[in-house]
Amino acid sequence: MSESDLVAIVGFVALFGLMAIRVPVGIAMGIVGIAGFAMITGWGPALNQLAISPLRTITDYNTSLIPMFILMGVFATRSGISSELFGAGRAWLGHLRGGLALATIAACSGFAAISGSSVATAATMSKVALPEMRKAGYPDTLATGVIAGGGTLGILIPPSVVLAIYAYITEQDVGQLFIAGVIPGLIAVFMYMAVVMIMARNAAPGAKIGIAERLRALRGIWAVILLFIAIIGGIYMGVVTPTEAAAAGAFLTWVIGALRGRLGWRETRASLVEALRTAVAIYTILIGAMLFSYFLAVTQTPQKITAWLTGLDLGAYPTLALILVFFLAMGCILDAMAMIILLVPIVFPVVTQLGFDPIWFGIIVVMTVELGLITPPIGMNVFVINAVIRDAKLTTIFKGVMPFVAADIVRLIVLVALPALTLWLPRTMG
Structure with a gap:
């Protein structure tokens, strides 16, 4: 075992040890990255990287869209758009068996399209949809499971902050990633709705609502629809860059909230502070990831893992399956952001090699x-x-979300087997 291999092993043990004692992932990656880099190259080069990496990350044009989409999501949350999305979904789907749960999925997908955050989607819809489902007699397993499952749409349906971070780490086109998420996102929505209809097959249907009232319910969400079309359509046709779309989306979301009287000066200031805090947290992680990437580079960890996995001669898809199983296992102990930033740089060379x-x-x-x-x-x-x-209760929510986990696994298998479902739209971009 070489010195660099030993340093790499010690580094990863130290990283997981720091995270185990609740050191924030960005700070943990930064500490291990600098210390490990110094052990190989010396403290002079390590401190030089520590001096230039934060500024390089913060001023990188490719990351400038992240705070804009965060701000857009905060404005959307504070402007009460979620209630109108749920109301529209209820008007059009409420008469079906499990109609309120179906409306929740529809509202989650709509809110995901303007928030880009899974946590924000789940938290917001918990306040909006769960009381209504409980009032209608829905069991907590179904009501909470729907919200937990529907909330995951926030990181897949564009614009997604997680996809933007993946694009930054792997140096891919963020616009293509956003467009690639459209069809898988729609498939997720329909599969979740199918799960709801199966779970609620014995429930009583809701009351029917006339067409006039249904059309009135759409008045509250026209701005959301136009906003999504403007952002994603603009990126798809090449009219605007993702960064320009992010800035325009944040401004237009504020305009929508202000015109509805929900984003006055006090709410706007609070939104800016909240977005700033979130952005600082994400940039801290990105800076830590950059420092950690230097450590990976000098120890040649990605190259060695690539050589080891390809040397197993399992074939492309079995190796991919092994990587995804590893991701699923790590998902039991890491949050979403940590998984993307920590694991993708390690396995990405393997994927491209295959x-x-x-x-x-x-x-x-x-x-x-x-x-x-x-x-x-x-x-x-x-x-x-x-x-x-x-x-x-946590046990109740986990029990309710299991059917949605099964649907996710099926969807994952389908999209792995049929890459064209993901790549068709990006390949037609203007």
């Missing part, structure tokens, strides 16, 4: 991360719902 499309792999990785958001023991979305609705 000939897989990096855009397609990005979607597959995000769907795998989605599973981590709703599977024990971490299950971030489950804990978010439990924190918002205190009397919703």
